[in-house]
Amino acid sequence: MANITALNKELHRNMTISHSKNYAHAKDQHILPVVVHEFASLCVEFPIVYVKNSDTGQFQAVAVMGFEPGENLYVGENQWDGVYVPACLRNYPLRLVNDKNDGKSMMVAVDEESPLVGEGGDNRLFDDEGQDSEFLKKSGQSMIQYVESAEITKAFINLLSEADLLVQKNLSVEINSKPMSIGGIYTVDESKLNELSEEKFSDLRKRGFLGPLYAQMISLNQVPRLAQLKAKRSN
């Protein structure tokens, strides 16, 4: 169980975060949220698709890690079996949360239940005087950057949706002669993209969205790779 607590320089004065190749926290996640800035790196390894958030109905971009909830084919014995590590995993066990007091500004929080958290480990969060450590500063910047990327990703997806480019699709594969499919996913439709007006297409280009748009479409070719991993694992 995760136990997310906002950082406090008194409470967490001596807390340290270990360097680790331990990805146990991603072991049960069959989809991971991703941002447009990493689509190019992701698309040669993972299928990227759009799914609807069940609470809000809003589209979000995710990389597919498994065929069913609870299955991540890229995490073996707690280690990451892929080449590229999605940005959302990198700052764990730190993360940004909304400030409860004003609901708007963000603050850094930590999952206190994580095995990476301890005392006397690699990276202290605060120095003896209670000032933010270099590690914390760097992590903070990286997380802020991630939030900004997520905002841009949201704008990107809204644009796709408003331009009516998305279609629902089932990804079907055969694994050890057993048919499997992932439903409830959406992707950019090539024929719809080809029918897009010059004006709207050039708008996408000007905003720098063509790269991620095509990267996502190409990434669907990674579905057989995922199926292969699944087949290996079930053998």
Next chain:
Amino acid sequence: MLIVGGGTAGWLTACHLAKTLHAKSAGGVKVTLVESENIPTIGVGEGTVPAIRDSLQALGISETTFIRECDVTFKQGIKFVDWLEAPAADHSHSYHHIFDYPQRDSLDPTPYWLMEKKAGSDLSFVDAVSFQGAVCDAGLGPKLMTHAEYDGFAGYAYHLDAAKFSRLLTKHGTESLGVQHLKGNVVDVILGEEGDISGVTTDKLGVLEADLFIDCTGFSSLLLGQKLGVGFNSKQDVLLADTALAMQVPYAEENTPIPSYTIAAAQEAGWIWDIGLSARRGTGYVYSSQFTSDERAEEVLCAYAAKSLGAAADDLSCRKIPMNVGYREKFWHKNCVAIGLAQGFVEPLEATGLLVYDAAARLLAAQFPSCIGAIPEVANRFNQRLQHVWDGVIDFIKLHYYLSRREDSEFWKANRLRESVPESLLKSLELWRFQPPSEYDFPSRLDIFNLDNYLYVLYGMEFETDTHNLMARFPERERARMQFNKMQHNARSALESSLPNRELIERIRTFGLQKI
């Protein structure tokens, strides 16, 4: 073409015509609507049926916009309370008329349900054939946030604020569909040499001419009734209620749950509608002035509001609306078509107001005459078709009263007098005493109320069909029982995943729904 009169009927018609006839393009039929700035619209029609979804979608209106702008909530049917028997201190009878139709692909559940009931089962008809009654009882909505616009896991329609809906249609009609909008009062109607309408005189805009006139002037029926003298077939002898008292009721608290169905609660001389919108409730007492006084009616309505609001109900004010129950002898005469209250009206028991306007507007748009020569036969068919619709609606409304066993007032007894019941309804009921209704009893594909609507009302009101002679024809009782059990199982899983009606609406208002 000139539509006279705004309101929901006028604007729905304008939108359907403009869309179907491509009013916006150069070669399209020009659609103009003239409405008065000072005649109030009646606007009680706050309930709809699922056909409205097709209409909104066809008109190109976003469901999210519609929900946000018209105080919309979801409606999955109507709950009829106290229609069968007068309520006792410890007992109140109710049943749901839901929108989802029973599945009968592999096995028709009706005869089996009747046999189970005879054998002592207390499973209601609605719960045997659908999970939607359970969804309604739990106060849940018909869709998830992940469903696209106009899609859901159960059939649904809406409760809406009629005045706001008119405004949305006005905006959509003028901005997106090319309806020309004029404001002025019609003071006279001018007849041409052959008795056709050649124009209408207005106070500010002079004379407006057109080839075809649509009369959406409400009960006054300025063009078709008053000028062309088309008579009115009163149906007051069948449907006794002739007055409505409408009252807007606030929610007791900001987060009071909103039922995802209309409540129709029978009273001593009629019934009360209770419709939960996002911002308030709309209620009203439909009654017969023959059997009760206006003062007593107000007491009854206030007592109903007080059940949920307590003393705060005393400050609410009501608005009295006289109802002209029946329909015009013709709906299309010469070059004039009436739609809306100008065409006809029955009490809003099954949300038939908007439903019939919408059906008539769609019919007109689909069969719109391509030239003057086509008018007589198109008009002829329009009249036949709509008369059939109205007669069907009246039969169905009457059914609710006729099946009642209430003895607590003269109103209910008078409703069961044989001479007040249409012959067509009596004949059907006589047959259905011996065998359940079948789809062949409803041969017209365009009928508004069909087999399933009748089943929900008949068996919700404990109508008795003798299955004794049918047993041999339906030998799969075990399979039927399994199907009923499966339905209950489906109900449980629907309950787990869905949101309460109010919360669903709030989320849609915040996040919007996707188009796909």
